[in-house]
Amino acid sequence: MASITAGETRAATQRKAEAQVEVAAPSRREFLYYIWGASIALLLGEATAGIIWFSLPRFKEGTFGGVFSFPPDRVPxxxxxxxxxxxxxxxxxxxxxxxxxxxxxVCTHLGCLPKWVDANIRFECPCHGSKFEKSGLYIEGPAPRSLDRFSTTVIFTDGTSETMSAAGDPIPLNGKSIASVQIDTGRRIKRDGKV
Ligand code: FES
Structure with missing residues (x-):
């Protein structure tokens, strides 16, 4: 019987390894399936993350951009x-x-911060002198419109509520007792011109 040399053993091992590699390698079609599957999974993942992100509140309650629950005892x-x-x-x-x-x-002219001046019973902007009534209505100065306002809902202790109109008019209180005031700083109402 002929003896098996070390070289023949190595060659046999190499052929076996190559055969295993050939078996393990995916075909071109399988490879395309994998790519297609990975792409679909990636798209689904992105879509799911987008839906979750959009469904989350953008701003926390009590921070600018979100809703403030204003206590009734602070209403002047x-x-x-x-x-x-x-x-x-x-x-x-x-x-x-x-x-x-x-x-x-914020002033509707160039964004300075008007102050309430008790002596003159009006808001006055320190930058270019625009003035506004207590209700925010324009009085005079370079501001192009009255002060903007935030959408507000007043909830009364009798269970009724009043929400600010689309025009941003003051909410009549009619002497009713207030339970809470909800101020949405994410919804700014701009008055139409100087009214
Ligand atoms: S920024 Fe207020 S008047 Fe100009």
């Missing part, structure tokens, strides 16, 4: 000046014979 009286709420960038104003309005605290 009609004979008091508007209340500044810097964290929400708004003023809460209770206007005699009109009601509650929440004003965006």
């Amino acid at each position: 009286a009609t004979d008091a000046g508007p209340l500044n709420v810097p964290e929400g960038r708004f003023w809460v104003s209770n206007v005699p014979d009109q009601g509650l309005v929440v004003l965006y605290g």
Whole structure:
């Protein structure tokens, strides 16, 4: 019987390994299936992540851009000046014979911050002198329109509620007791011109 040399053993091992490699390698069709499957999985993953992202609230409650639950005991009286709420960038104003309005605290001219001036009973902008009523209505100056306001809902203790109109008019309170005030700083209402 002929003896098997070391070289023949190595060659046999190599042939066996090559045969295994040939068996394990996917065909071109299988390879395309894998690519196609991976692409579909990737697309589905992206779509799912997008849906989840859009369904999450963009802003947290109580931060600018989100909804503020304003306590009723902080609503100013009609004979008091508007209340500044810097964290929400708004003023809460209770206007005699009109009601509650929440004003965006940024001037509609070039973005300075108007201040309430008790002595003159109006907002005055320190930059170019625009002036606005307690309700935010334009009085004079270079501002192109009245102060913007935030969409607001007042919930009364009797269970009824009033939401600010699309025009952003003050919400009549009619002496009713307030349970809470919801201010949506993500929904800014721009008045049409200087009214
Ligand atoms: S920024 Fe207010 S008047 Fe110009």
